[in-house]
Amino acid sequence: MKLLVFAVAAFMLTTGVRGQSAGSAAGAAVVKVTGEVTRPLTLTAADLAAMPRTTAMAKDKGGVEHSFTGVALRDIFKEAGVTTGRQLRGENLAKYVLVTCADNYQVVFSLAELDLSFTDRMVILADQMEGKPLAAGVGPFRIIVPGEKKPARNCFQVTGIAVKFAKD
Amino acid sequence: MIMQMPFRKYGFGLAAGLAFVLGAQAFIGGPGVQFAGRSGVPFAGRPGGPFAGRPGGPFTGRPGGPFAGRPGPTPYPLSYPSYYGNRIDIPADNPLSVEGVALGRRLFYEKRLSANNTVSCGTCHLQRLAFTDGRRFSVGFDGTPTKRNAMSLANSLWVRNFFWDGRAAGLEAQAVTPLTDPHEMGQSLDSSVLKLRALGSYDGAFSAAFGSGAFDSAARGAAAITPERIVRAIAQFERTLISANAPYDRYLQGLYRFTPLEQEGYELFFGGGPGRSLGCANCHGGPRTLTETYHNNGLDSVFADPGREGVTGMAYDRGRFRVVTLRNIALTAPYMHDGRLATLPQVLDHYSDHIAGGPTLSPTLRDAAGRPEPLHLSAGEKKALLAFLNTLTDSTFITDPRFSDPKID
Numbered sequence: 001m002k003l004l005v006f007a008v009a010a011f012m013l014t015t016g017v018r019g020q021s022a023g024s025a026a027g028a029a030v031v032k033v034t035g036e037v038t039r040p041l042t043l044t045a046a047d048l049a050a051m052p053r054t055t056a057m058a059k060d061k062g063g064v065e066h067s068f069t070g071v072a073l074r075d076i077f078k079e080a081g082v083t084t085g086r087q088l089r090g091e092n093l094a095k096y097v098l099v100t101c102a103d104n105y106q107v108v109f110s111l112a113e114l115d116l117s118f119t120d121r122m123v124i125l126a127d128q129m130e131g132k133p134l135a136a137g138v139g140p141f142r143i144i145v146p147g148e149k150k151p152a153r154n155c156f157q158v159t160g161i162a163v164k165f166a167k168d
Numbered sequence: 169m170i171m172q173m174p175f176r177k178y179g180f181g182l183a184a185g186l187a188f189v190l191g192a193q194a195f196i197g198g199p200g201v202q203f204a205g206r207s208g209v210p211f212a213g214r215p216g217g218p219f220a221g222r223p224g225g226p227f228t229g230r231p232g233g234p235f236a237g238r239p240g241p242t243p244y245p246l247s248y249p250s251y252y253g254n255r256i257d258i259p260a261d262n263p264l265s266v267e268g269v270a271l272g273r274r275l276f277y278e279k280r281l282s283a284n285n286t287v288s289c290g291t292c293h294l295q296r297l298a299f300t301d302g303r304r305f306s307v308g309f310d311g312t313p314t315k316r317n318a319m320s321l322a323n324s325l326w327v328r329n330f331f332w333d334g335r336a337a338g339l340e341a342q343a344v345t346p347l348t349d350p351h352e353m354g355q356s357l358d359s360s361v362l363k364l365r366a367l368g369s370y371d372g373a374f375s376a377a378f379g380s381g382a383f384d385s386a387a388r389g390a391a392a393i394t395p396e397r398i399v400r401a402i403a404q405f406e407r408t409l410i411s412a413n414a415p416y417d418r419y420l421q422g423l424y425r426f427t428p429l430e431q432e433g434y435e436l437f438f439g440g441g442p443g444r445s446l447g448c449a450n451c452h453g454g455p456r457t458l459t460e461t462y463h464n465n466g467l468d469s470v471f472a473d474p475g476r477e478g479v480t481g482m483a484y485d486r487g488r489f490r491v492v493t494l495r496n497i498a499l500t501a502p503y504m505h506d507g508r509l510a511t512l513p514q515v516l517d518h519y520s521d522h523i524a525g526g527p528t529l530s531p532t533l534r535d536a537a538g539r540p541e542p543l544h545l546s547a548g549e550k551k552a553l554l555a556f557l558n559t560l561t562d563s564t565f566i567t568d569p570r571f572s573d574p575k576i577d
Contacts, residue, residue: 027481062536102484103461103530104334135538136484136527156531157484 029140031125035163036095038081045140048127051075056124056146058154068144070126073097073114073161082163085117094166099143102157107143109153111163121146125158240379241265248325248410251420251455256325256407259338262400264407268377270574272405274370275398277573280363281347282309283354289346289402290573292318296566298496299409304507312351315473317507320500322411322565323456323493332489332505334462335479339403347399357395364398365390369576377401411495411565419559420455426559433556436549446519446543446553450532457494457560463530464488466523466540467504475505486528498561516553520545 031048033041041047054072059065077084083092088111095111112118126134126144133139141158148154244264258264275281277290292306292314293299299321305313316332329335330342346352347360355363364370374392378400418424419434426434435441437448453459462476464487476485489505503509509518523533523540535541545553565571 027483029482029484060536064536102480102482103463103488104329105459105461137529137531137534137538 029157029159031141031158032160033076033080033162034160035098036082036165037077037163039079041076041080043076045127048125048141051079054122054124056122056126056144058144058146058148058151061151066129067131068124068126068142069128069131070124070141070144073123073125074116076125076161077114077163080163082111084111084115088112088115088117091165096164096166098160098162098164099153099155099158100160100162101155102159105155107153107155125161241267241377244269244404244408246325246408246410249412249417249420249455252323252326252412253454253456257328257338258325258407259340262340262403264404265377267373268401268404269408271370271373271377272401272403273571273574274373274576275402276405277575278364280367281353281355281360281398283359284309287353289343292346293321295568295571296499298322298411298499298562298566300500302501304502306352308349308352309354310351314352316505317502319492320496321406321409322495322562323409323458325407325410326456326458327460329460329490333476333479334490339406340399343399343402343406357398360398361393361395364393374401377404409565409571411562413564414495414562415559416556417455417562427555429552429555430559432549433552433554434559436553437556446545446549447532448553451491451530452494459491461491462488463491463532464526464528465519466525466529466533466542467508467518469524469526473505484528487526488528494557495560496562496565498558499566512554512557513550516545516550519543520550 028044031041031043033043048071051071052075053069054075055067055069057065057067074084083095093110093112097109097111097114098106099109100106109123113121114123116122123143123145126142127140128134134142138156142156143154143158145151145153242265244266246264262268275289276293277288279285279288279291281288287309292301294301301318304317305315306318307313319330319332324330324339327339329337330339331345336342336345344357348354348356368390370393371389374394374397375389378392378397415424415430419426432441432443435443436446437452439445439447439449449457451459451461451463451465462485464475468487471487474486476488476490477483479485497503498512501511503512503515509515519533520543523529523542525540529540533541
């Protein structure tokens with residue numbers, strides 16, 4: 001009986017430890033969509049793969065153009081319940097989008113410059129370049145702003161997209 | 169009171185005058201409120217704010233607020249150049265007051281806050297070394313070395329996440345760690361409260377800084393001393409440690425002309441000159457020479473210290489550490505999170521020739537193909553960079569009597 005108790009305890013201990021280490025090592029990357037949304041989202045790679053896919057072109061550091069695929073911010077906003085399209089008027093024009101990356105780099109877009117009723121430019125949250133997962137140090141998720149002259153907002157390792165009101 | 173002029177481009181066309189933000193803190197919230205972390209929105213420098221135009225004046229509180237109709241702490245007039253920007257971090261429940269800062273200064277240098285009365289905050293953050301201690305690792309009250317190098321406190325007002333791995337959101341949260349760590353100062357805040365109460369000499373200072381009397385009848389006399397108020401006062405003092413009077417500042421204000429060597433170093437650092445730009449400002453950008461980000465700067469390929477990964481649990485954060493300000497960098501040797509580089513020339517050698525590759529190496533230190541891209545500095549470039557880095561030394565900051573040990577027992 002003592003042996004049985006010991007065996008069960010040992011089993012629980014080992015599985016417990018295994019589960020814990022797997023959890024911290026695997027640390028699956030997600031993108032949190034928060035702020036002025038009706039449904040806050042925590043998007044995983046699988047979530048993004050299941051959403052409508054959009055392709056956008058952008059140049060890399062060396063000036064070579066690449067094809068990036070992911071989900072348009074517009075479609076993420078639709079899922080999260082953000083004031084877009086016909087709702088993007090009045091005080092909603094004072095909203096902005098704060099993108100935060102793993103290294104704490106942050107960039108801002110106005111909500112209007114991401115909206116297809118204002119512009120044809122489709123900004124995406126990319127998870128693939130040339131059909132392959134993004135490189136380490138860049139992925140798993142990055143922003144691609146097609147046609148932007150300076151690539152500083154094509155930021156890497158996105159962890160958060162927050163829709164906010166300018167309050168000043 | 170705001171005197172502000174727009175800076176279109178740093179360092180040019182500023183001869184017309186200096187631009188300083190002089191702000192008064194509004195008192196919102198009151199004693200006894202729990203730490204708000206990083207969400208606090210300060211009123212400093214806001215044109216037309218409720219206390220604009222009356223820095224240092226007597227403060228009687230917001231109508232209906234907890235201090236209404238009662239004299240309270242005097243708002244501390246923060247002053248800093250407008251080119252530092254207003255992205256400062258002051259929690260709504262811990263606005264700066266003259267009395268709070270004065271108390272925080274005493275506590276910063278108070279050795280009784282350590283278990284054996286031998287160590288204060290100021291032991292490992294020496295003013296003459298821009299609030300570092302010159303050691304690879306600091307030594308706590310029991311002689312045990314810390315795991316990482318002591319960081320400078322200069323311009324903490326603009327930092328939102330503290331320690332090399334950014335694990336503490338705000339100075340209040342930061343201060344608790346060295347105070348209570350079993351090997352640093354080794355004393356619980358509750359024990360510190362009892363020791364300070366027993367002294368008697370702190371009662372008035374705590375009451376003056378955080379109020380007492382009818383508003384909070386429990387906070388009379390010694391009872392005004394609480395754990396939260398100890399850390400809040402220290403944080404208030406630390407927020408006043410602003411370094412903005414280096415030769416580089418005088419350059420930005422149009423009052424100093426760089427030597428040719430300093431100018432060359434400045435252009436290598438920030439770009440904009442006829443020669444090459446090294447991209448230093450990608451991480452150490454702007455007049456504060458700091459963007460608050462986390463990078464693996466190629467010290468290792470295999471990490472003894474996981475850095476930011478220890479906070480987030482994410483593999484892509486392995487070996488990432490918080491970018492530090494280069495203000496007063498000539499005074500804050502040794503360098504890096506583990507103090508492995510003893511001198512600034514060694515730091516330049518690192519970026520020049522020793523960038524270690526790995527999956528988390530900063531993109532700013534890679535070429536277009538993702539390979540490590542050391543800067544390959546010439547001897548002349550190193551000399552120029554050193555000359556520029558030396559213009560970041562603020563000799564008034566390290567001698568300012570407002571920041572020194574007040575030696576009040």
